[in-house]
Amino acid sequence: MPNAHILVVDDEPDIRELVGEILEDEGYTVSTAPDGESARASFANDKPDLVLLDIWMPDIDGISLLKEWSEVDALKCPVVMMSGHGTLETAVEATRLGAHDFVQKPLSLAKLLATVKSALDAHTPAAGDKQARQRISHSEPLGNSPPMQLLVQKAEQAARHDSPVLLLGEAGSGRETMAAFIHKTSGADGQLVVFDHIQASGQGLKPYLFGNSKQSGVFDQARMGTLYIPEVQRLGADAQELLRLVLESGQYQAEGNQASQELACRIVAGACAELDELVENGRFDDQLYYRLNVLPMTVPALRERPEDVPELVRHYAEWFPNQEELPYRPFSISALNRLRNHSWPGNIRELRNLVRRLLILGTEGEVSIAEVEEALRKHATELPSAAARPASFDLPLREAREQFEREYLVYQLRKAGGSVGKLSESVGMERTHLYRKLRSLGIDPKEVGREGESR
Numbered sequence: 001m002p003n004a005h006i007l008v009v010d011d012e013p014d015i016r017e018l019v020g021e022i023l024e025d026e027g028y029t030v031s032t033a034p035d036g037e038s039a040r041a042s043f044a045n046d047k048p049d050l051v052l053l054d055i056w057m058p059d060i061d062g063i064s065l066l067k068e069w070s071e072v073d074a075l076k077c078p079v080v081m082m083s084g085h086g087t088l089e090t091a092v093e094a095t096r097l098g099a100h101d102f103v104q105k106p107l108s109l110a111k112l113l114a115t116v117k118s119a120l121d122a123h124t125p126a127a128g129d130k131q132a133r134q135r136i137s138h139s140e141p142l143g144n145s146p147p148m149q150l151l152v153q154k155a156e157q158a159a160r161h162d163s164p165v166l167l168l169g170e171a172g173s174g175r176e177t178m179a180a181f182i183h184k185t186s187g188a189d190g191q192l193v194v195f196d197h198i199q200a201s202g203q204g205l206k207p208y209l210f211g212n213s214k215q216s217g218v219f220d221q222a223r224m225g226t227l228y229i230p231e232v233q234r235l236g237a238d239a240q241e242l243l244r245l246v247l248e249s250g251q252y253q254a255e256g257n258q259a260s261q262e263l264a265c266r267i268v269a270g271a272c273a274e275l276d277e278l279v280e281n282g283r284f285d286d287q288l289y290y291r292l293n294v295l296p297m298t299v300p301a302l303r304e305r306p307e308d309v310p311e312l313v314r315h316y317a318e319w320f321p322n323q324e325e326l327p328y329r330p331f332s333i334s335a336l337n338r339l340r341n342h343s344w345p346g347n348i349r350e351l352r353n354l355v356r357r358l359l360i361l362g363t364e365g366e367v368s369i370a371e372v373e374e375a376l377r378k379h380a381t382e383l384p385s386a387a388a389r390p391a392s393f394d395l396p397l398r399e400a401r402e403q404f405e406r407e408y409l410v411y412q413l414r415k416a417g418g419s420v421g422k423l424s425e426s427v428g429m430e431r432t433h434l435y436r437k438l439r440s441l442g443i444d445p446k447e448v449g450r451e452g453e454s455r
Contacts, residue, residue, distance in 0.1 A: 143308030190225025418449015
């Protein structure tokens with residue numbers, strides 16, 4: 001069940017980080033909680049598909065928390081208990097209260113992943129599958145700037161209809177957040193489902209789209225809801241053709257089933273601003289483009305709406321302490337004003353990473369303008385100059401591209417300390433795809449991380 005949202009509850013930071021990174025590398029969305037109070041909030045707000053729950057915590061034991069959820073009939077997902085001091089009686093009590101399984105510490109990662117998969121498979125219905133539900137782990141503010149308010153008005157109008165929506169914009173500009181806003185505003189009964197480009201490839205394309213006797217397709221999963229296709233320009237020719245045929249006919253057939261089913265979900269597609277150029281160059285199906293381009297909207301880059309920067313900075317300055325136990329530090333007025341004037345080539349993703357870096361490396365008190373200037377200066381000097389680029393112009397295109405990709409990813413991995421999870425955020429790639437890319441280029445994240453430490 002890729003893309004499932006897993007809540008990891010454990011008072012040990014090392015366990016949360018290790019389990020979180022392993023699960024993220026397997027394609028899961030992960031949120032963490034260090035204690036019972038945080039677990040209650042995440043459980044209620046994020047509505048996870050599975051909970052990994054430690055038994056011994058400082059404020060409340062996991063068995064009591066499991067009992068609390070069971071008594072109010074809030075247990076809508078499987079719970080796997082974790083403990084280094086488990087007894088048979090504890091395991092029996094956890095099972096009686098509704099736990100799916102019980103794993104011992106020190107954790108065997110192979111055993112943990114197998115248990116997670118087993119729990120998700122056992123609690124996932126064959127039809128109406130939730131496996132690709134989009135999980136927005138936090139409510140990112142849309143912004144109050146004139147460009148965003150105009151976009152919100154258009155989105156609210158679009159939400160009243162079932163026509164496809166095409167969200168154009170730069171990477172990291174907030175297209176996914178806008179897709180979630182359209183879905184929520186529409187009042188749809190179904191789920192917001194995110195299209196997975198990795199699953200929709202090769203021989204898995206048709207089963208992923210249409211389903212078969214063993215799994216439900218993505219159109220079924222999004223029934224009475226919204227299907228969001230990020231970076232639609234990445235679809236291969238086969239996927240483009242199948243999607244076009246479904247939009248043209250309004251119907252599709254599951255593999256092995258002669259009966260046609262009606263398309264009953266809204267399609268929202270995110271794309272780069274140059275999608276029309278790809279159509280003109282024959283690199284994207286023009287008929288599919290016309291089908292998707294019914295309600296086009298452009299999500300403005302962050303540099304085009306500097307008024308929204310302070311709100312976004314404050315949001316992440318509060319969000320990271322809750323999610324990663326980083327110290328809370330307010331930003332001074334002068335620091336916020338400096339950030340308003342930054343060009344933000346990486347958009348909201350760059351802002352998020354900058355706030356995180358300042359919270360990790362800073363001390364107590366307000367974030368000052370001097371710290372912001374230093375962080376921006378370091379970020380600028382870390383970018384490779386033209387003179388430092390590899391001399392690869394004489395190589396064949398494929399070899400030149402591989403050389404660039406290898407050196408670029410090694411550079412970014414060193415910055416991320418060898419963490420594939422952090423690398424995924426900084427380069428804007430889905431973790432599973434990134435993991436395969438690293439292997440194909442012969443890059444060992446742990447080795448690169450050690451190299452970075454020794455420098």
